[in-house]
Amino acid sequence: MNQFVLADCTTESGALSQLGQNAGKGAVVKAGGVDLLDLMKNGVATPTRLVNIRNISGMRGIHETPQGLNIGALTTLTEISEHPAIRAHYTILSDACGSAATPHIRNVATVGGNLLQQNRCWYFRSDDFACLKKGKDVCFAFDGLNQYHAIFDNGTCPSVAPSSAAVALLGLNASVELTSAKKGKRVVAIKDFYVQPDVNPMMRTVIAPDELLTAVIVPKPAAGMRSAYQKYGEKRSYDWAIADAGVVLEMDGNICKRATIVMGAASPVVRSSPKAEALLTGKPITEETARAAGKAAMEGAQPLSMNGYKVQLFPVAIYRTVLLAAGQMDRDPSAVG
Helix, strand or coil, X not given: CCCCEEEECCCHHHHHHHHHHCCCCCEEEECCCHXXXXXXXXXXXXXXXXXXXXXXXXXXXXXXXXXXXXXXXXXXXHHHHHCHHHHHHCHHHHHHHHHCCCHHHHCCCEHXXXXXXXXXXXXXXXXXXXXXXXXXXXXXXXXXXXXXXXXXXXXXXXXXXXXXXXXHHHHCCCEEEEEECCCEEEEEEHHHHECCCCCCCCCXXXXXXXXXXXXXXXXXXXXXXXXXXXXECCCCCCCCCCEEEEEEEEEECCEEEEEEEEEECCCCXXXXXXXXXXXXXXXXXXXXXHHHHHHHCCCCCCCCCCCCHHHHHHHHHHHHHXXXXXXXXXXXXXXXX
16 A cells, blocks of 8 residues: 555545645545545555545535435435435435445445445456556456446446445436535536546546535435335345346326336446336336336347346346335345345
8 A cells, every 4th residue: 555645634624625735636535435445455546645534524414405305425324224214205225325335334334435436347456457447558357257347338348337326316316516615516416427438437427636525415206206226146245236226116196107217237337228217107017017127228238248147137126126116026035235
């Protein structure tokens, strides 16, 4: 691990000052540190300055407003998953945060950190390999071990979106608040927050070097909204998903007025499926329509040499999560979390 300066900040303004003064000079934000410390130990991240924001109390907490929820970026995954209002009205978010990692990690891991974590590709995370995301001109995953990699949008970089919270927040049409000392605050929709590798493989998100992710904003649920999230792995473990599905339904009686279907671990950024959503809209939720939606979500999939199983797994995950959201099926016992 390289040497670095630790700037321990207790106020948002102090952290923003550190980021502003050191933008472009190797300053990196540390909150829970779950992902960052792994990257530093492996020699992939070599920050010259760690801006520790863990003790900024004003960036933590869940606030219910007439417009929905305002969640501080330092709120832990445990706090979100166990919050009564989120469990009752934003079930997809409660389930997603409660399925991430292990219980003790959820107690320190923050929602902001979950959204900002780097991909889990072993070629990226090992200092022994060159990688497009490390500024090189080669990707070993295409011809190497790619069983956990992307089946969509994988022409440039086949790493997958690792954030479970992002799956839920995209389903809920949420946004993030980004704050800069110089430019103030801006709000970016989750659907616009992540950068596709074919646009810029070196950028994970649109967050600028002098910006801090300060809050997550979730709109008030529509009338008749029901939602669910399920995570699937190779076995019942606390590892990252090989497929996860988030579903939000707006129901009018037994008719679906609007549907959102989101997949994690399918592409470099969290992905929705408009075609699958259209198959549910204006129809009753049945086993037949749920299965059709799962099948439609695979249109355009291009599996790699070792991950073709995902083309069979995702339709099942989506079908079962649609029925779970609609209250027609219990939680899948083979799901993780």
